Amino acid sequence: MTPHDPTPPTGPHGPTEPGGPGLVPFDVDLSSQEVARRAQVMAALGPDWDPIEVLRGEEAAYDLLYSGLDAEQQRVYDELVAAGVLPARGAGRAAA
Numbered sequence: 001m002t003p004h005d006p007t008p009p010t011g012p013h014g015p016t017e018p019g020g021p022g023l024v025p026f027d028v029d030l031s032s033q034e035v036a037r038r039a040q041v042m043a044a045l046g047p048d049w050d051p052i053e054v055l056r057g058e059e060a061a062y063d064l065l066y067s068g069l070d071a072e073q074q075r076v077y078d079e080l081v082a083a084g085v086l087p088a089r090g091a092g093r094a095a096a
Helices: 031-045 051-065 071-082
Strands: none
Touching: none
8 A cells, every 4th residue: 555645755866865856936826815705704794884883882892891890800900901911991990
């Protein structure tokens, strides 16, 4: 049975010998695929997609997530903000 990935020859003028074929340049231009991918994403989002409204919704969700923290939770939140783990909100405190 022959192997699926046979070892390339190493004899005279093989890939490991001076004067061998070496590597062959291989370029792939993916710009047309990227344009198609972006068009498909925009089509999937639909004409009613409003990025500003999405950002407002995310801000509201964060406000709700960090609202009503007790003293210990607020302390941990402040430590995480100071460490750069969480972004600062408002005046550096979680929403009340």
